[in-house]
Amino acid sequence: xxxxxxxEKNYINNKLQNIVNDDLVSFHMPGHKKGKIYDKLGYENLxxxxxxMDITEIIETDNLHSPEGIIKDSQERAKQIFKSEKTxxxxxxxxxxxxxxxLSTCVPGDKILINRDCHQSAINAFILxxxxxxxxxxxxCEDTYTINGxxxxxxxxxxxxxxxxxxxMLTYPSYYxxxxxxxxxxxxxxxxxxxxxxxxxxxxxxxxxxxxxxxxLEQGADIVIQSVHKTLPSFTxxxxxxxxGNLVDKKNLERFLKIVQSSSPSYVMxxxxxxxxxxxxxxxxELMKDLLTNIDNFEKELSQIKGIKVLKGHDSTKLFVSLxxxxxxxxxxxxxxxxxxxxxxELSNYxxxxxxxxxxxxxxxxxxxxxxxxxxxxxxxxxxxxDKSDDNVTKLMKLNYPNxxxxxxxxxxxxxxxxxxxxxxxxxxGQISGEYIIPYPPGISLTSPGEIIxxxxxxxxxxxxKYGMHVSGLKDSSLEIIEIIER
Numbered sequence: 217x218x219x220x221x222x223x224e225k226n227y228i229n230n231k232l233q234n235i236v237n238d239d240l241v242s243f244h245m246p247g248h249k250k251g252k253i254y255d256k257l258g259y260e261n262l263x264x265x266x267x268x269m270d271i272t273e274i275i276e277t278d279n280l281h282s283p284e285g286i287i288k289d290s291q292e293r294a295k296q297i298f299k300s301e302k303t304x305x306x307x308x309x310x311x312x313x314x315x316x317x318x319l320s321t322c323v324p325g326d327k328i329l330i331n332r333d334c335h336q337s338a339i340n341a342f343i344l345x346x347x348x349x350x351x352x353x354x355x356x357c358e359d360t361y362t363i364n365g366x367x368x369x370x371x372x373x374x375x376x377x378x379x380x381x382x383x384x385m386l387t388y389p390s391y392y393x394x395x396x397x398x399x400x401x402x403x404x405x406x407x408x409x410x411x412x413x414x415x416x417x418x419x420x421x422x423x424x425x426x427x428x429x430x431x432x433l434e435q436g437a438d439i440v441i442q443s444v445h446k447t448l449p450s451f452t453x454x455x456x457x458x459x460x461g462n463l464v465d466k467k468n469l470e471r472f473l474k475i476v477q478s479s480s481p482s483y484v485m486x487x488x489x490x491x492x493x494x495x496x497x498x499x500x501x502e503l504m505k506d507l508l509t510n511i512d513n514f515e516k517e518l519s520q521i522k523g524i525k526v527l528k529g530h531d532s533t534k535l536f537v538s539l540x541x542x543x544x545x546x547x548x549x550x551x552x553x554x555x556x557x558x559x560x561x562e563l564s565n566y567x568x569x570x571x572x573x574x575x576x577x578x579x580x581x582x583x584x585x586x587x588x589x590x591x592x593x594x595x596x597x598x599x600x601x602x603d604k605s606d607d608n609v610t611k612l613m614k615l616n617y618p619n620x621x622x623x624x625x626x627x628x629x630x631x632x633x634x635x636x637x638x639x640x641x642x643x644x645x646g647q648i649s650g651e652y653i654i655p656y657p658p659g660i661s662l663t664s665p666g667e668i669i670x671x672x673x674x675x676x677x678x679x680x681x682k683y684g685m686h687v688s689g690l691k692d693s694s695l696e697i698i699e700i701i702e703r
Contacts, residue, residue: 241584242577244562247421248449248492249576257499259491271483280305280481281474290490297497298423300433300440300458302466307485308477310417311337313441313457316472317413319345320465321383321439329374330385331366332621333660335415336652336688338385342628343665349628350378351621354660360527360567361617362536363390363660368397372404385413388432391659392536392570393418393529395429402436411463412436417443420456421574422531424496424504429530438464447533447574450492454485495575503575508532511573514582521593525568537589538568540612542596547684549592557588563656566615566683615679618672622663626701631665636699641678644669650699652689655680661689669698 223230242249254263271277278285287305295303306313314337322328324346330338333354342349352374355364366386375384384405389395402412414432416422420442422431432440440458444450457473459466495503511532518537519526527536539549546564553559553569561569571585625648626634636650646668653663655677662673677687681695690698 238558241557241559241581243571243573243581243585244560245443245447245572246445246450246452247447247572247574247576248451249574249581252578253449253495253576254491257495259495262491263488266484266487269483269487272480277483280307280477280486281479287486290486290493294456294489294493295458297493298431298433298456298458301460302458304457304459304470304473305486305489306441306455306457306473306477307453307481309445309453310415310441310443310455311335311340312473312476313455314338314413314415315341315344315476316469317439317441317457318342318347318383318385319476320469320472321411321413322347326383327378327381328383328385329371329378329381331387333363333365333390334385334387335417335659336654336661338415339628339652339661339664343632344629346627346629350374350381353619353621356617356619356660357527358617360536360538361565361615362392362394362527362570364392364394365390365396368400371401375405375408375410379408382409383411383413385415387415387417389416389419389422389429389529389531389534391418391534392527393531393534395530398432398437399430399435406436406461406463409463411438413439414441416440417455418446418534419531420444421447421496421500421504421533424500424575425508427508428504428532433458433460436461439469444489444492447572448492449495449574449576451485451488453482454489454492456489500575506579507573507575507577510577510579510582511535514586517586518589521589523593523596524589527568533573535571535573536568537571539592540567542593543611544592544596545612545683552592553585553588557584557591559585559588564684566612566680566685616672616676618662618670618676620670620672622667622670622673624664624667626666628665631701635702637702638697639700641674641695641698644698644700645671645674648701648703650701651691653677653698654688656686656688659688666701669700 254260273279278287291303318341327348327350329350331354332351352366354366388398405412414437416432422428438461443455445452445454523542525538545566546568550564550569562572563570649663649669654661
């Protein structure tokens with residue numbers, strides 16, 4: 217008889233098991249929502265045996281880096297479902313797809329046009345490939361600090377002003393579900409023989425309904441990277457890349473995919489991709505129709521509660537909920553939801569919280585969130601507070617977001633390999649940064665390696681830190697020290 221295993225020192229497993237047992241309501245990625253969608257649609261037996269299918273390249277299992285059998289067939293099916301010319305499975309997340317796309321279309325010393333609110337993996341690719349970014353300023357909603365994306369005119373002007381650049385990369389949709397006229401941009405870029413790469417990490421689901429924005433593939437992008445695990449039901453770290461058109465050297469792209477992906481690709485990841493794509497194909501449109509109906513009803517009811525503001529993205533599966541008019545910042549709201557109501561949102565910022573809804577969410581999830589907000593509102597005695605004069609109502613202070621692109625002195629690669637020294641953050645103004653300053657959220661790099669550190673950026677992050685904002689990129693999490701380039 218096998219003895220019971222003791223798990224005292226299984227720190228990760230114990231915590232994750234507690235989350236499972238607590239029946240936490242998920243408005244965060246991954247899109248399968250703790251596997252509920254697998255149980256609902258009859259995939260539970262397949263999923264529960266995935267650990268037994270954790271295998272490697274042996275007879276009959278094919279090879280991701282040179283597919284000729286089952287992986288090739290699976291990717292061919294994905295290509296047909298998503299209507300691309302070529303589809304690749306990614307087991308190192310969208311990060312490796314973004315990096316392969318950049319490295320395969322740019323040679324060392326090349327410039328690339330890219331939105332400033334790009335993912336950090338793109339900047340890391342610039343370091344790896346010695347690529348020089350020309351940033352296009354994005355916009356941010358001043359009331360919520362949610363990312364709106366780029367303006368079409370700004371992109372077209374950037375194309376006209378950089379005739380020597382042959383690659384354009386954009387993020388679509390934004391983390392918060394905002395979009396722009398990508399088709400117009402792609403058409404204009406292609407007239408200039410410019411390759412268009414789209415980081416569509418948050419848009420793998422867009423093809424499931426005409427009520428959602430058009431996908432990047434539909435609008436003519438050449439390379440599209442999608443995080444299937446974010447908005448569709450695959451496992452975390454599993455993504456796909458689509459390619460179309462004659463501007464992309466697919467063989468070169470495949471060479472770089474071999475470099476940036478693991479030489480031991482996970483069959484568990486690939487299996488979960490195939491399950492998610494099967495769900496997308498067989499049940500996706502019906503599930504999305506139900507989800508959008510539920511969200512519409514939920515948003516209407518939520519908006520009727522005094523003091524609550526709801527921002528629904530162009531992609532209405534993304535909802536930003538704010539209690540700022542009641543004096544409640546998003547960081548505190550996230551903790552209230554988690555520890556008092558067992559609900560976990562995707563993220564919080566100073567002004568509110570973001571909900572990522574997917575076809576894995578049920579109506580009861582939205583009902584529980586609605587009940588939680590009603591309970592929080594009651595505890596805050598909202599009716600009495602809102603009846604008071606403005607002078608007596610607690611309000612959040614206004615933060616000044618530094619939405620300017622800093623001056624770049626040296627390239628990301630030069631900055632990475634330059635000698636650095638540590639200085640106090642408050643004394644770094646005017647120096648060349650040797651690190652990233654990336655507040656989460658929204659996750660935009662306010663200062664990247666090789667750029668001048670400004671007073672506005674330092675003031676902003678130090679102020680936001682008081683309220684619970686996290687800053688990525690700095691080795692010193694206390695935000696007292698920063699590395700600068702030795703001149």
